[in-house]
Structure formats: structure tokens, C-alpha cells
Amino acid sequence: MSSHVLIAGAGPVGLVSALTLATAGIAVTVFERNTTAPEDLRASTFHPPTLDMLARFGLTEELVSQGLVARYTQQRDRKEGLVAEFDMALLEGETKHPFRLQCEQWKLNKLLIDRIAKFPHAKIMLGAELQTVSQDDSHVEVTVKTPDGIETFSGDYLIGADGAWSAVRQSLGIEFEGFTYPERFLVVSTDFEFAEHFPKLSYVNYVSDPQEWCVLLRVPTLWRVLFPTRPEESDEEVMTDESIQARLQNLLPKGSPYPTVHRTLYKVHQRVAKEFRRGRVILAGDAAHINNPLGGMGMNGGVQDAFNLSDKLVEILVSGASPALLDRYERQRRAVAIEYINANTARNKKTIEERDPEARRKTQDELRAIAADPAAAKDYLRKTSMIDALERAESIT
Numbered sequence: 001m002s003s004h005v006l007i008a009g010a011g012p013v014g015l016v017s018a019l020t021l022a023t024a025g026i027a028v029t030v031f032e033r034n035t036t037a038p039e040d041l042r043a044s045t046f047h048p049p050t051l052d053m054l055a056r057f058g059l060t061e062e063l064v065s066q067g068l069v070a071r072y073t074q075q076r077d078r079k080e081g082l083v084a085e086f087d088m089a090l091l092e093g094e095t096k097h098p099f100r101l102q103c104e105q106w107k108l109n110k111l112l113i114d115r116i117a118k119f120p121h122a123k124i125m126l127g128a129e130l131q132t133v134s135q136d137d138s139h140v141e142v143t144v145k146t147p148d149g150i151e152t153f154s155g156d157y158l159i160g161a162d163g164a165w166s167a168v169r170q171s172l173g174i175e176f177e178g179f180t181y182p183e184r185f186l187v188v189s190t191d192f193e194f195a196e197h198f199p200k201l202s203y204v205n206y207v208s209d210p211q212e213w214c215v216l217l218r219v220p221t222l223w224r225v226l227f228p229t230r231p232e233e234s235d236e237e238v239m240t241d242e243s244i245q246a247r248l249q250n251l252l253p254k255g256s257p258y259p260t261v262h263r264t265l266y267k268v269h270q271r272v273a274k275e276f277r278r279g280r281v282i283l284a285g286d287a288a289h290i291n292n293p294l295g296g297m298g299m300n301g302g303v304q305d306a307f308n309l310s311d312k313l314v315e316i317l318v319s320g321a322s323p324a325l326l327d328r329y330e331r332q333r334r335a336v337a338i339e340y341i342n343a344n345t346a347r348n349k350k351t352i353e354e355r356d357p358e359a360r361r362k363t364q365d366e367l368r369a370i371a372a373d374p375a376a377a378k379d380y381l382r383k384t385s386m387i388d389a390l391e392r393a394e395s396i397t
């Protein structure tokens, strides 16, 4: 075995890449800054094409057994309740998994780590922070801060899957074009059963409101509620018990405090890297594109990058294909990041927070009409489930 791929970051994107490459017999070393695999609470929605891809490794069945199958998604209005419900079963024939899976992203990471550990030629180094990157025509070299000091590693290629603040991207000086929203998003989880109080609630609910919209997402043991914050509130103010209880009580007055299990505040960005590939270094996932979580497209898009990229690396390193194939990766996945992931999530935010009553009414009427027409609803679901995005990528040569 002579080929060796270095991977920065043991998030879902780095780990899917590592498993795909290791399965093809390629040596991989993953550098992860954290000393343990954290229970990352960010993503909770897996879209059908991602489940189709993960099924290659038998991971989908395992995730399904640890998550909730969401057949329906809903668009709601905070005052009026249900606006439109979409039945994912309309996607039958388009995907082997015509549903959303509600399951925490750390469960995928854990399954991936267990699978990767079975390959003697795959190594995950914890407490290993990538610092610098250099390359020439024949190899790429990185310096990594480990508990034993600074070490140097060399490989054929480097995948930068080290998240939004990617040291790989920064080391190469690649611009991260876009913007950061002035408000942050607060996610609170609670074991309070909202479904007993909101009629016909599904597992995935986007709730619009001109004052304070929210998203209500079910995972097996908890409800996660995502709220926007006001730009003028400090992080400390947002995170007080008083302010968190006020937001929850405003959503559903309950007369006594809500039990809360987690509370996390996130900065939110819409950014795409100007380049996804420079020579032997390729960016994927949040390191390459980052977006607001409305629509659940960040991890899904990143995992789809990982499959696209690592399959191409296998063709290059195992079957002798031209490295120019990596330019196709950039063309395909950068187009999807701009045209689908960024565009749709930005539109979702604009729709859910719309303040103009006329525009709100128009959007809600459109959603009702789409939901009432199975052909239109199927088109809508193809777009929101990222099936269209994958077809667009395939069409790019």
C-alpha cells in the first residue's frame, strides 16, 4: 500500500472521507483537534440522498435504529398553526429512503469511528491540531500540534474537513466569500412533550412569525427548539435562565419553568470558499461552504461532498485516473454550494422571518397550494431534500 491521504477534522465529512478511502485500501490519517469525539448537537436531520449514500456502508440501517423516521415535514405559523404539511412518501421511486431521519450527528460520527477502527491502514489521531500546509508536485506536508509536540506528516493528498474556521483553508489563504448574520441562533433542548399541546405536530416543523420565528425538531428523547436572537442582545443575556424561559413560555405558556437539557448559541454564516481545490489540497464540508441551518443542508451537503471527493480520489489513486478529476469535484460541489445550499437556506430564512403581512400571506397561500397538488409537492420535496442538487452536480462535466 503506497498511497496515503491526510485528513484534517474528524467531523462527519472527514470521517466519511476516511471510511470511503480506507475501504478502497488507501492509507488515511485523520487529525482531530479535540481529545475526545464530542457529542456534537448541531445537525439532527438526514436527507434521503445522504441516507442512500450512507447505505453503502450499512450505516443507514444503524442510524434509523437510533433515530426517528419523519414521514412528514410541516410549515407552520406561530399564531395560526399548521399551514402546509408535506408527505415525504411522494419521493418513493426517487430514493430508497423517502423520509427524513431525525438523529443527532454525533451518532453518525461514532458509527464512522467504529468502522474506521477496523482498518489497520486507517488512523484517527485525537488531540492533533493541524497548523500549516505546504505542497509540491509530488506530495503535501502538514505540521500538527500533538501532545508530544509539533510533528510533520506527508501524504499524496490532504482533505481539509476542519470546519468553518478551517486552518487548511486559512493556511492556503483561500477567501471565504459571503457574510455573517448579525443575529445568532439559540438551540434549546427539552424533554417537555410539545406534541401534546400543538395539534398534529410532526417531527420537523418550521414555524414562521414576524416577531420570533422558531424551528421545532424532534430527536428520539428530546425536542430541540431553534430561535433567532436579537443582534443587540449579548451572549450572556441570551443564555440566562430568565431569557431562555421567556422564549419558551412565549412559544407555549405552560405555567411552570421548562426543563432544559442543552442550550447552545451559534454564529450563523452564508459563505463559500473561492476555491475548493489547490493542487493536492481539497476542501470539503463546512471548511468549503457554510450556511444557516434552516433546511438542514450543511452536514448533508458536506457528506455529499465527502462521497463525491473520496470516490474521485479512489479513481485517481487506485485506478490511475487523472488528478484533473479533482477539478470536476470543485466545479460540481461549488456549484451546488452556491446555487442550492446557500441559495435555499438564505431563502428559507427570509421566508420564515418575513414581516410584511402581504408577503407572508402570499407565501403561505403558495405553500398550501403546493401541498395540495401531489406533482407540485413532489417537485418541492425534490428541492428541499437535495435530490435536485445532486442531479445538478451530476450534469456538470
Ligand SMILES: Cc1cc2nc3c(=O)[nH]c(=O)nc-3n(C[C@H](O)[C@H](O)[C@H](O)COP(=O)(O)OP(=O)(O)OC[C@H]3O[C@@H](n4cnc5c(N)ncnc54)[C@H](O)[C@@H]3O)c2cc1C
Residues within 6 Å of the ligand: 008, 009, 010, 011, 012, 013, 014, 031, 032, 033, 034, 041, 042, 043, 044, 045, 046, 105, 128, 129, 130, 131, 161, 162, 163, 164, 165, 166, 167, 168, 185, 187, 266, 284, 285, 286, 287, 293, 295, 296, 297, 298, 299, 300, 301, 302
Ligand atoms: C444549530 C445547528 C443545527 C444544524 N442542523 C443541521 C441539520 O439538521 N442538518 C445538516 O445537514 N446540517 C446541520 N447543521 C450544520 C452541520 O452541523 C455542519 O454542516 C456539519 O457539522 C459540518 O461537518 P464538517 O465535518 O464539515 O465540520 P465539523 O462537524 O465542524 O467538523 C470539523 C472537525 O474538525 C476539527 N478541527 C477544526 N480545526 C482543526 C484543526 N486545525 N486540526 C484538526 N482538527 C480540527 C473540529 O474539532 C471538528 O471535529 C447545523 C448547524 C447548526 C449550527
